[in-house]
Each structure stands twice: as structure tokens, then as C-alpha cells.
Amino acid sequence: MQNILDNLEEIKKIDSQNMLGSLELLGKQVAQIDGHAKEVKMPKAYGAVKNIVILGMGGSALGADIIKSVFNDELKVPLEAARDYHLPGYVDANSFVVVSSYSGTTEECLAGLSEAKKKKAKLAIICSGGVLAQEAKKNKIPALVFSTENNPCGSPRMGLGYSIVGLLVVLHKAGLVDLKNSDIKMMKDVVDKYQKKFSASSPGSSNLAKQFAEKTQRKSVWFVASEHLAGNAHVAANQTNENTKRFGGYFLIPELNHHLMEGMMNPESNKDNLLFVFFESLLYDKRVQKRYEVSKEVLNKNSVQWVSYVCEEKDRLSQACELLVFSGYLSFYSAMLAGIDPTAIPFVDYFKEQLKK
Numbered sequence: 001m002q003n004i005l006d007n008l009e010e011i012k013k014i015d016s017q018n019m020l021g022s023l024e025l026l027g028k029q030v031a032q033i034d035g036h037a038k039e040v041k042m043p044k045a046y047g048a049v050k051n052i053v054i055l056g057m058g059g060s061a062l063g064a065d066i067i068k069s070v071f072n073d074e075l076k077v078p079l080e081a082a083r084d085y086h087l088p089g090y091v092d093a094n095s096f097v098v099v100s101s102y103s104g105t106t107e108e109c110l111a112g113l114s115e116a117k118k119k120k121a122k123l124a125i126i127c128s129g130g131v132l133a134q135e136a137k138k139n140k141i142p143a144l145v146f147s148t149e150n151n152p153c154g155s156p157r158m159g160l161g162y163s164i165v166g167l168l169v170v171l172h173k174a175g176l177v178d179l180k181n182s183d184i185k186m187m188k189d190v191v192d193k194y195q196k197k198f199s200a201s202s203p204g205s206s207n208l209a210k211q212f213a214e215k216t217q218r219k220s221v222w223f224v225a226s227e228h229l230a231g232n233a234h235v236a237a238n239q240t241n242e243n244t245k246r247f248g249g250y251f252l253i254p255e256l257n258h259h260l261m262e263g264m265m266n267p268e269s270n271k272d273n274l275l276f277v278f279f280e281s282l283l284y285d286k287r288v289q290k291r292y293e294v295s296k297e298v299l300n301k302n303s304v305q306w307v308s309y310v311c312e313e314k315d316r317l318s319q320a321c322e323l324l325v326f327s328g329y330l331s332f333y334s335a336m337l338a339g340i341d342p343t344a345i346p347f348v349d350y351f352k353e354q355l356k357k
Contacts, residue, residue, distance in 0.1 A: 005210045017343035022158035025150040027192040029161025034184045037169040047175030049096040052079040055112040056100035059157030063164035065231030085111040093120040102156035104130025126166045153343045190318045194325035213333035219275035221248035228316040236327035243331040243342035264302035271303035278308040
């Protein structure tokens with residue numbers, strides 16, 4: 001283990017915009033957004049919609065993935081994340097469209113909101129300000145507008161306490177997700193528990209996030225999950241791409257087993273360049289759990305490296321929170337080991353500038 005991960009002073013030299021601070025404040029984000037949400041009112045008619053569409057891009061849309069995965073067998077109507085300029089054709093007056101944009105200025109979200117208004121969909125907005133906050137006020141759209149003091153680095157992907165819990169509370173207030181009064185406190189408690197476990201002050205000898213980060217070096221990292229943790233795999237891939245500036249992605253079991261196994265053979269460099277990170281849970285269907293063991297055997301036969309994180313918490317929502325903390329720290333430590341400032345996103349910024357021309 002390179003000493004930098006246990007050296008806070010060296011970490012601060014690389015982490016110029018304090019992403020570590022955002023990781024440490026995730027629990028406070030959860031508590032803060034819950035406080036903001038108490039003021040939000042939803043019309044009763046929202047509880048009778050036929051479908052839910054979440055408009056969002058990048059980090060602002062990750063809440064939809066987490067909620068769809070964790071609450072898959074509890075959702076009263078279908079939920080879909082729309083990552084585009086356009087809404088699905090089925091959206092109409094019986095649809096609930098939630099526009100989620102950390103900045104409140106995401107152009108795809110603004111375009112989707114315009115379409116949703118024309119289709120007379122029922123609307124809600126989650127943002128920190130910007131054009132969307134103005135639209136909410138002007139059109140009397142229910143809105144959860146949050147301040148961002150607990151995300152010092154300013155990256156939406158590190159403000160997941162806002163976007164995930166904000167969306168969860170909005171859906172609950174609309175009567176579309178069951179949420180007990182104790183659930184938000186439980187989420188904060190779980191986040192705080194694992195923040196301590198994986199924090200920079202926790203030594204590498206007992207810190208799995210630091211140990212896994214060492215294994216990611218010079219690798220393309222691919223996350224594998226199932227069922228209620230599927231959204232976490234997407235979160236981990238997103239943070240790996242942006243924080244670590246590393247090529248990677250995610251796959252889900254059992255779908256992975258129906259095609260990806262044959263892709264391990266070529267190119268031959270797979271055995272040197274790939275690392276699979278399995279997110280495992282004893283809550284998975286027993287048939288799915290067996291698939292993880294066989295999947296590892298296939299990787300071994302192809303000399304492709306893998307590591308496995310087995311969730312410790314005992315229920316689905318708690319495990320999702322546990323992994324949110326783990327994956328955030330994993331991507332951060334991977335960046336530190338590579339000497340990369342994790343907050344800066346030069347190519348995303350370049351792309352946005354080119355679109356303005």
C-alpha cells in the first residue's frame with residue numbers, strides 16, 4: 001500500500017477542491033435535504049399517476065437508479081430514468097415527471113421539462129437553484145430546492161445525499177413510495193458508520209476501500225451487482241470515470257452470464273488490464289448468489305482479476321447506503337494513488353464549452 005492513503009497532508013496536496021470533505025459530509029447531506037423536504041407539499045392527485053419518469057443527467061440521475069433498484073418490488077407504478085432531451089412517448093397527464101438537476105441548468109432537463117409541460121404531466125423539481133428554481137416559482141411547481149454547503153467540492157456526483165434522499169422524499173410525499181419516519185435517520189446512521197470505517201483516518205491495514213483502490217491501479221474497472229444493488233454499480237462506475245479518470249463501467253448478474261463470459265477470452269490483454277469488482281449480498285436470490293461463484297470461476301479460467309465486497313448490513317436500503325460510502329471512497333483513493341485531482345473534469349468542461357459555440 002502506498003503511504004499516501006494514510007497521509008492526510010499528502011492527500012490534501014492532490015485534492016485541491018476538497019472532495020474528501022464531500023465524502024465526509026454525506027451523512028450531513030442526508031439530514032440537510034430531509035430538513036428542506038419538510039416544507040415541500042405534493043398535491044394528492046400525484047398519488048394516482050400511472051408512471052414515474054425522472055429527468056436527470058450524470059450524478060443528478062443516480063438517485064433514480066438507486067431507488068428503482070432498492071424499491072423495485074415496492075414501487076406502486078413503473079419508474080424510469082430519462083437521460084435525454086426527450087421524454088418517453090407514453091408520458092401524459094397521468095405521468096409524474098421529476099426533474100432532477102443539481103445545478104438547475106442542465107439543458108437536457110430543461111428540454112424535458114418543456115415537453116412535460118406540453119404533455120400536462122404532473123411535475124416536481126429537485127435542484128440547488130438556477131433556471132429550474134425560477135421555473136418552479138414561476139409555474140408553481142412543487143420543488144425541493146437545496147443549499148449545497150455540505151458538498152464543498154461542488155460535484156453533483158458527490159452530492160448524492162441531496163439527489164438520492166431528495167428524490168426518495170419527493171416520491172414518498174407524492175404517495176408513491178412507502179417510507180417510515182425512521183428510515184432517513186437510519187440512512188444517515190449507516191452512512192456515518194461506514195464513513196468512519198472507510199475514512200482517510202482509518203488505516204489501510206483495515207480499510208477495504210484503500211485496499212481495493214490499490215488493486216485498481218493501471219486497470220479498467222468493471223463493477224458487477226444484482227437486484228437491489230444494481231443502482232450502486234452505476235454509481236460506482238460513474239464515480240470511477242469522473243473521479244479517477246479511468247475507463248470502466250458496470251454489468252448486472254444474471255444478464256452478464258448470458259453474454260459477457262465469452263468476452264473474457266479476447267483481447268489477450270484482458271488478463272493484464274481488467275479488474276472486476278463484485279458487489280455481493282446475502283439478500284440476493286440464492287440462484288443469483290450461486291452465479292457469482294461460477295462467474296468468478298470463469299474469470300479465473302481466463303486469468304482475469306477480480307475482488308469482491310460483501311455487504312455487512314441486513315436490509316436492502318442499508319446495504320445501498322453502505323455501498324454508496326464504499327464506492328465514493330474507492331474512487332477517491334484510486335485517484336489519490338494515481339496522483340489525480342478527482343474533482344476537475346476537463347473533458348466534460350471542454351465538451352460543454354464546444355456545445356455553446
